[in-house]
Amino acid sequence: MLALKNKIKVEGKVLSDTVLKVDSFLNHQIDPQLMKEIGQEFAKLFHEAGITKIVTIESSGIAPATMAGLIMDIPVVFARKRKSLTLSKNLYTASVYSFTKKETSEISVSGDFIQPNDVVLIIDDFLANGQAVLGLIDIIEQAGARLSGVGIVIEKGFQSGGELLRKQGIRVESLAIVSSLENGKVVFAEEEQA
């Protein structure tokens, strides 16, 4: 997705060989117009998949997921990272290990909002090691719903998440795949997905 890649080129900050900071339009400040274009792109990619629900994870997944939900005219559910919800009954939970923070956290989704007849599109801001997506897939399976695919805004192609998921036969559509951040420079993978 050209507008996204241009935005990354201009505003992305390469903090190390593995860390790309996009706080100016995705992770802290949000560019609503770009989020709308991202939503349109996901809607286009998955328009024949019969999606009934988008599942994302707080907080940075919410803006692109909500825009995709607006265009696809379906509800969005965001998994919570906090523990407060775990007091409720009827809750699906999964553990997510963060390689960055070196800690495991719980994510949870209320059973009220994923049904066995749901066809789910997962949307998230970043795909690195794939642990957050695996946690969401775990929850979708607990609910007995069907996963249709995964829409990612920025995939770090040099980390293992994308391969891990695709090897399992999961459809992963990433709007920008960064193949390298070496020498402070953002290099994109060939645009296999246009």
Add this chain to the structure above:
Amino acid sequence: MLALKNKIKVEGKVLSDTVLKVDSFLNHQIDPQLMKEIGQEFAKLFHEAGITKIVTIESSGIAPATMAGLIMDIPVVFARKRKSLTLSKNLYTASVYSFTKKETSEISVSGDFIQPNDVVLIIDDFLANGQAVLGLIDIIEQAGARLSGVGIVIEKGFQSGGELLRKQGIRVESLAIVSSLENGKVVFAEEEQA
């Protein structure tokens, strides 16, 4: 805002005399079409205020704020509750006391994304005791920016936040004001603003 009040009437769950759960369209599952209508309402209310930036707080403020930002064509910044950002320099922070959780947490916004020439609209999902909004106002003042007003999706009129803010001369626009949750029933205040 009629569509919102109807949604609250139909889907809101009164858990106690002070707790209204709207997890099916605002705080966990998100109704993107309703969020767009909410965004349009905020845009209409504040269209002559010269707003340059919307500031909200993760996570439930993000969807309505992003929709308002889309329609007003301005960026949205969400304050973070986590501590991870506090390692960065150039960060505005404020303490927010939660009466519900009986604990104080830190919220923070990067100095990169609020400038002294910004005219800021705060948007949040709920207004109860006003502590989160006061924390955001503190941050806006630290940045030397100007607060134009506060847009709230659901105000609990029987708690003190609305009065606290309006007494300070702050413009608060709430799309639904709940005056009572007694006996398991949602009662709205007279629609002074519609």
